[in-house]
Amino acid sequence: MRALWWQGDSKTLSYAENIEEPSVQKPDDVKIKVAFSGICGSDFHFMSNEMGKFSPKQDGVVLGHEFSGTVVEVGSNVGKFKVGDHVSIDPNACCGVCSWASRQTPHFCEKNEAIGVKRNGGWAEYCVVPDSSVYQLPPEVPLDAGALSEPYSCVLRGWKMMDKLPLKSSKVLIQGAGIIGSMFACLFYVNGYNNVTISEPHEGRRKTCSALGLGYDVIHPQELGLLMSGKDADSDGFDVIYDCTGNCKAVQTLESKCRPSMHRASSVWPATIELARRGAFISMFGCCPAGEKIEVEPFQIYWKELRITGSFINPFCFEEAVNLLKDLKGKELLNLDKLGVRVFDLKEYEEALKSLKTGTAAKVMFKLQ
Template identity: 25%
Template sequence: MRALVKTSAGPGLTAMTCPDPAAGPTDVIVKVTATSLCGTDAHIYNWDPWAHSRIHPPRIIGHEMCGEVVEIGRDVTRVKIGDYVAAESHITCGQCFQCRTGQAHVCRNYRILGVDRDGSFAEYIALPDNVLWNTSSSIPPEFASVQEPLGNAVDAALAEDLTGHTVLITGCGPTGLFSAAVARTAGAATIIATDVSDYRLGLAKQVGADYILNAKTETPAQIAAAIREITAGEGVDASLEMSGHPSALHQAFGAVKNGGRVTLFGIPTGPISFDLANEIIFKGIRVHGITGRRLFSTWYRLAGLFKAGLNIKPIVTHTFPMSDYARGFELINSGQCGKVVLFP
């Protein structure tokens, strides 16, 4: 099969022919229909310090995908040949405290597709049957392939109910944009989005943001004043921090009203200093740290959101054949895209 492989410690990927994967007793072989690019893939492609410390070439990368089951192991009963599936990228151990108490999303021993085992940037992929998600045939492949990162947004946005609430989203990368779409479908009253890119703020507007504020052209004080005006001085009910940038983190905590909640998904590049007393404790703020998706409750909720009319079409901005993968990574590095999807 053809696949994109991180063959050595350095930037880039290599398109090459690899052996077809084999199915173990509880594995399935999926013919990949579509696979989308993630920020994690960009880290590996660019070969930054995180990738250098985490990836051990050779490795077929990629973890967001959908496809058709073409072969099943002898003990597989959950799916059948011909099923249209997506996949949870975190393969959990099922044995640790977290797995056994309903917290498998923070399994102590999880392995990640495209990081710890070969991934989806290929014509075929072998997957444990317990990570497969049967997907409605009504969902086009370019949308079905992004259900995994969509789950991040569902978990971030709906960590608490936000129906009728005012929501601030700081950071309009793909997951931030997905969060805006989820919040709109879930009944948020007012959505405010901030980013440093007019392009991505335009996408936020298309998926439901009522107000957009550019953190590159407006100072933190100006943004804070605008949020106070929008909320009649009350502050927002919930802040979804999706960027990891220090100023955005402080903005998220500063904008939320007393007794509100802050969801943290963006990853800072280093330690962040906070005035815990005044920014969190005295305001009585609830803080949710988000990693991955809740398995598999978030997937079920996402299926319901699609039925309720969740609109992610504006966020999937580019599709390419897999042979043009370099164009996709160039777009991600430039920031002039939403979600990029490859077709093998």
């Protein structure tokens, strides 16, 4: 079968047409004919060995953990799915017996044989997965949009990390207008938030995000300084900040171009903290490379009583994400062209990766059906 093969020990990604097609081996196996499979920002980190313990299988694996497809075969114990069903795949699974499982934090399980990371995934024509990882798509959700189930499940996890939703009048800042920033923007929109600012340096991505028609301000990071000019962030800053860039250097650039009075330290995160109002919630949602460091001024965290969190993958969020896609489709917020999604053939993987790196696409998918 056709697939993209990642050889971790030599750090090479290659297109192949002679990869062995997987078959159903276990009673709970489901064989999927992959329709659409996305490239995630974390895939770049996987291929650069920047994910710490979560690095992919080194002796060869098919990457791709965001995908949808059609069921073509099921194991003898599979009762929920039948041949012909349109489905999406949750790539993560807990062993079920570790301490993380008992603490209801399955995403911390270190035996997570994640599909498209530790075992073959969706950058291929076929993939075999356990039925517990399979979710049926609503009839209203097409297969291309279904491939957004996994990233939306991660976004929902980041959303739930707020714990308590802020007031509808709250000021919200989303840093980054790639697909994740746009997804957060859509989520704030459908939940009734009007005072949202999206910061993005790439002009094309700003235009794409603006074209979603949410009515939000989509600005260059340099404009944040002007936005806060003459204001005291303690009382007039942002109540909620999501950093969706996963790029420490990008945050450092933001800091260097904000108003000089905001600088109390010469590192990467002071600007984000300085933009926050007292009592604000800050999410470092974007995946920064393992080993990179930031500096913060602890006094500001104390003084503002900030809540700063990370967000790792998607525990207990996948089914909700699939249902969310249906709602977004009904509100015309699931148009892949408007979201800046570009679709490529597997053979075009080099161009696909380049378009995502350069920002000419907000999101990239491979079409395999």
